[in-house]
Amino acid sequence: MTALPALQAVGLSKEFRGFSATKDVNLDIRQGEIHAVIGPNGAGKTTLFNLLSGFLRPSRGEVRLFGERIDTLAPHQIVRRGLSRSFQISSVFSSLSVRENLLAALQSPTPLPGQFWSSRRKLAPLSGRVDEIVAQVGLEPLQHRLAADLSHGEKRQLEIGISLTQNPRVLLLDEPTSGMGSEGIARVTQLVREVAAGRTVVLVEHNMSVVSTLADRITVLQYGSVLASGSYQDVSRDPRVIEAYLGEESE
Template identity: 80%
Template sequence: MTAPVALEARNLVKDFRGFRATNDVTLPIYEGEIHAIIGPNGAGKTTLFNLLSGFLKPTSGEVRLFGERIDTLPPHRIVRRGLSRSFQISSVFPTLTVRENVLVALQSPTALPGQFWTPLSRLETLGARADEILADVGLGAAPGRLAADLSHGEKRQLEIGISLTQDPRVLLLDEPTSGMGSEGIARVIALVRQVARGRTVVLVEHNMSVVSELADRISVLQYGSVIASGRYDDVRQDPRVIEAYLGEEAHG
């Protein structure tokens, strides 16, 4: 790769009471790429994601964002340095409208008081940006709908929109197509391609057809270690990957 490294794990180890969830993970993620992290259940994908985004602190090793060490920083400071993430479990406010969810998220890096009782009307200075984000994620026609009334796929679109409010240079997506039918998956694939323009995207994803369509490179975890990394067509033929994760699907 000739692109600069955007996000990098260096010798990351995370232990939980004697159990090693990540084992000496070194992983460069290059600027402008879509990078998928895959592996069987229990491989350490979620732990690695939480280490990269600052929600867990490593037992040893480092995480660097555009060369700056960030594993010593709290998550909100990591966000302000250009890294944002979504979560596998829905993290929207169900009693707020679609637009209000985005407005609340837009408030955090501004000088407006960060108080839950701040009237939403005070956030209208951010309204134009909120409308732009909703259009970008395909929810421009639904600003007044309650988040609780959205379909599963639409909630995913809203969550990605919320992640974009911080204008991240690196976006981490945790299982973006989980629980979706084919129509929702196609919509999210198109959305990820769109939001990847001009930024780096890292995703954990179980659906291998999604990975093959989206990822420029993939890394495969097994027992907390990276066993292969590279282009999908190359990695899927690695005997260690076939044995660990892909199985017969790799020959399909």
């Protein structure tokens, strides 16, 4: 028997006052793969991520996580079913340290959500998991530094760490290498490869070098619709994709 897709979009459409941001998007993300979503600016990539993660409700269509329909659920309910995401714009608590950001995220499924005034004794059971995550995302030397003092790339590492606090089966990453230099891109690319072990990763990414390095399969969006889907080799040779997106990168 074929395994259920980890994540599915079925006829997914979103309209804003008559404007179609996504139109009848069908997407099957296989369990355990790294799947990239690419396309020109305005293609509907972030809207698609917002629909998949519950931050927007579709005008039509469904989203399914391991076969369960989730598009009617709130974002926190979707997280608890195993889907976490990062955002295109950094979203960390700047006045908290790296460890404190992770502790705040780890509290969410406990009886202490958001109680920043909780004593260290109450939070002690979470300390071991924080140690694991800071090591996994490469922030051990910076774990006591304020998030405001991190570089852009280090904040991206922290955001991925925050996403991992919920032990996701599916992880959505929105532009994880955006705005980085070559060193930061290499570091985050390696981190994505590592966190993908044992889970499914979907990423929106403009850097085609990163996409070709990481992605098992690619879906190309244009004007809110799926233009092509397949391996990097197949998609990169598609004349429609070259005209719509890849050609822009080589100009």
